[in-house]
Amino acid sequence: MKPWVCLLIVLWSCPAVPAAGGQVRDAMNPELALPAEGGGWQWDRRPERHDSRTLYRYMDGAAELYLAYGFRGLTVRRFVKPGAPSITVELYRLASPADAYGVFTFERQDAPAGIGQGSEFGGGMLRFWKGSHLVSIYADGEGGGVESALLALGRAVADAIPETGPEPELIRSLPGREFGLREGSLRFLRSHILLNQRFFIAHRNILNLDGTAEAVLAQYLRGGEKLHLLLVRYPDPQAAAAAYGSFLTAYLPDSAGNGRVRTEEGRWTLAERQERCILVVFGAATEADADALLREAKGRLPRRR
């Protein structure tokens, strides 16, 4: 048998390696020493990992969210305590910190918990991102101190992830609270399917979001009225120009090419392209509102490097 085959067998047969301090190293993330205990709950010592082939079954068909953000692996740990609900910890490893941020923002809806680089806690679930990891911790019931245990486990897992990473650069182009940004509404996206789940634009991929582009969607509240701003950045100006043409043809065919239309509900949609970016404001109460938001975002777009 070749030496590298032996090494693989050894790795697969030794999934968990004890470490100091009651933590147990995870063979899939050898640098991580995940907690074996938290808030009185103990790990059941059954290692469970998934790759892109097995993720679909584990997620009951919902694997695309993670695959769209460069899924690299999932480690699952279940924690038990007699007479109390069990707790599940899911540790997803994504392609980059931006991808971890993307998965986090895609599903975010609750208040922050101050864990990791961004977190939310509510409805019996704690989610946070740190570095290239997205962590989801939830219990299958309430009572018996389970909520404090979720937080304790969350802090321990966050401590076990040594790396941090930057948020996607594109989000810095969003006008902030002074323009009415609702921060919890911000989503970082890479696929049109995911974009449509949060803000339906068209059933076809008219913005050419093919995985090489990145998008930021955010909701604003201006004068008590909601509107949305979408920024998309492409690899080069040619790709942006093609996508912009596709968008105008499919979504604003009545704009005479200038990207400005008062749509059927009486609100304004404005679209522009700047170098390798497309900016679209949806649902502004007035053209002036849309213009102001668009101009501000354009001024904040990163210059091509």
Added chain:
Amino acid sequence: MADSIITRRDFLRVAAGTAAATLAGGLPGGEARAAATATVVLVRHAEAVGSDGRIRFPIVQAMLDDAVGALFGTDPREAWRGLVTGADVVGIKTNAWYRLPTPPEAEEAIKRRVVEAGVAERNIGIDDRGVLDNPLFGRATALINVRPLRTHHWAGVGTCLKNYIMFVPNPSDYHADGCSPLGKIWTYPIVKGKTRLNVLVALTPQFYGRGANFFDRRYVWPYGGLIVGTDPVAVDTIGAHLLQTKRIAFFGEDRALDVPPVHITVADKTYHLGVSDRSRIRLIRSGWPEGALI
């Protein structure tokens, strides 16, 4: 090409009432047609789920009989003989999601009546994720669709229409736009025209959830119901309405799901699989009335 693209503006147009023709057809590509109707039975029993959480088979069997009898307006056993015959090969499409699977009691209750209707046991199969590799499902002439009622990360709700996603080798191709293409699966030869009955198990439905494997007992309640019909769209419409009503009762508002269950409407308007307009669904209620919500 642009003509066939459905955009947000199509929905705005409908909402604004500026395109009556689109409204009649639902979505571009839909056909205006005479308003169909559907019948759905909701049967409930207070003791179907014990205080220990166990499901009581004799009660589930009686509930199924009540539902089928009410649906067809006849004796249940006679109704079953109208649904399947000794010449049929019957696939019972169940659901195996480990957090809230189709209860074995519901599978067994269906199987018993299918056997009594004259189908040999060797010609009855029960399967979920293996249906494509299961030779019995490959030669099935009749399908009974049975699964639990719950929220679903991708489809908004996990109901009868969604349950056929395992009949395609590439389920992820049907996840776009809130799983709106799910109805298309029902037009494929492996299932088209074969479904004799849809049983949406609402014994312990899950009315709220987030993410794929989210399961919290707070959002599951002992409703003790079965929702039964031949029209999967109508059955799902009633099921989705029940979950929505429960969310409003529980949270004081209709807390948003991960995705709205648009696939039910699309199954009606685009694939013409049934009725999604509740005003055109006749709901027959039977059994335990307390806390029925709908």
